Amino acid sequence: MPKTSARLLSLLSLLQARRDWPGALLAERLDISPRTVRRDVDRLRELGYPIVAVKGPDGGYRLDAGTQLPPLLFDDEQAVALAVALQTAATSGAGIGEAAARALNTVRQVMPVRLRHRIDTLRVTVVERPASRPDPQVDSSVLMTLSAAVHAREALRFDYAPASPPGATGDDRAESPPRRVQPHHLVTWGGRWYLVAWDLDREDWRTFRADRITPRTPTGPRFTPRELPGGEVAAFVAARFRGSDGSGGWPCRGEVILALPAAVVSRYIRDGVVEALGPNRCRLVLGSWSWPGLAAAVGGFDADIEVVGPAELRDAFARLARRYANAAADAPTTPPPIR
Template identity: 65%
Template sequence: MTTTSRLLNLLSLLQTRRDWPGEVLAGRLEVSHRTVRRDVERLRNLGYRISAVKGPDGGYRLDAGSELPPLLFDDDQAVALAVALQTAAASGAGIEEAALRALTTVRQVLPSRLRHRIDALEFTAIPTGRTAPVPPDVLMTLSGAVHAREVLRFDYQTAQPEAPDTLPAPPRRVEPHHLVTTRGHWYLVGWDLGRGDWRIFRADRILPRTPSGPRFTPRELPGGDVHQFVSARFKGSAGGNVWPCTGSVVLSLPATRVLPFAGDGVVEDLGTGQCRLTAGSWSWLSLAASFGRFDTDIRVISPPQLAAAFGTLASRFEAAAADATR
């Protein structure tokens, strides 16, 4: 590794804003502790404020709030930055133009070798089609309240518009805990003080009010994991991250034909061109309909509620077919 490459790697590690024992840095860079000390001095001479950490192991830390000289990127960092900025158009954060301008600015200050790598990375980020853009100032307000642990006051636009003669709903008062993005939307996870329960709010429907409320002590999120919590709520589960309705059927198709379209279901090869599929959904009717998309013979294994749902769908489809022939 050349000295320049080693300095870039060292700077990349220090920029994670953690204390690095000298021996750990030496191991990561595959050099001696003495070489690490010399490289730290080289970075200090370039203007980077790196302090020594006292203790039995010793170490180094890049001071927070330092006025850094122009940032240096290694190859992987440059590619990661280019990908992140080019995919910003599909994030729903309302920063598409700013991201393109940032990519242009970064490209201009990179060495020609890295510019060529970025220019060769051409792709198109396609939104999900359901993306709901959120103004950046709203995202910053929500994120700032999460960080400061301040009660948020905001008006919330529900999916169903209110009748003209309906009194406006009072502002929501929420203890914000997490800001997440998934499925083309931004969501705020928080404790609704007015309803005394956890809620998930679409960020594009939030109109923040000022000033914000008092500081609060964070509550324990059910399950302790925001990913599992949001996934469970989207499945319609009030408990763990499982579908409220789960059933099994035998499909007259080989497992290789079903597996690519099984989602989070479990496929078991039964031989003779058949397979068993166990899957879940938020209702028995929706689960039965999802099994029907495989366009083959179906035999219900369990439970009885799934068989009843197939009967309900059969009656509805029969009625629809009869109505179409009139």
């Protein structure tokens, strides 16, 4: 049987994992008797954890919401996870880097010496983007407002600042009416926060950068959520950023024959389909955000290419061929030395 302190920690972790726990199941999971479970529950209550008894045929326990914060108990895995999460919070784009550092210091002070030492030895080096392209920070209050509206299914009104060209000032931006949307998901993509919503005025799905949103109050009426194209928010957002209509497919898709083994081509293809046609020949079906982009991706393979279709892909190869030929013609006769 585990020691009392370790057993109490395990019991608390189980109670936090689900709403209701039958007493017999807790006893089985902890490998103790139901009587010992009752005694351990009483000890946790004395420590300030609001555990209520659940009536029913089997009986059980529930960790209820309390008005006071009881002592914090973490197992080793939880302590490491918390330290990593707080140390990397600065890269989340949520504008909470300083608050996360204070939170880590606060939690560290109430941890046992052993776990405190583990956190102190864990140092995560966060490599951010160069200063020329910093990730925009979003006010945490804006994220909370957007998240609350998504959860409550309430329409939102907000001012949306358009993208500004380099050197532009606030006076260069034209005044625009507030956007009216039905918010569905708050997501992160490439270090930035986005709101996925149904635009009520444009009657279409839109993705809005959260750092450009200034919410207006109060929120609007409640709504019944629409079905997101493709069904999954991850697929929808990925499709939008590669220029698709949100159904999950690329806007440009073509088929070619490459003079390479399928095993070689498949190492470098993520979203495409590779079919072996022989020892040194394969069929590749690939998508991209544009026809020139697709042609350039296929041209990256050092092999002969046969375009199966469509005609748009063949035309893109022709345009790139002319462009590359012109670039080669303008090159100096004597190549510069390789350094």
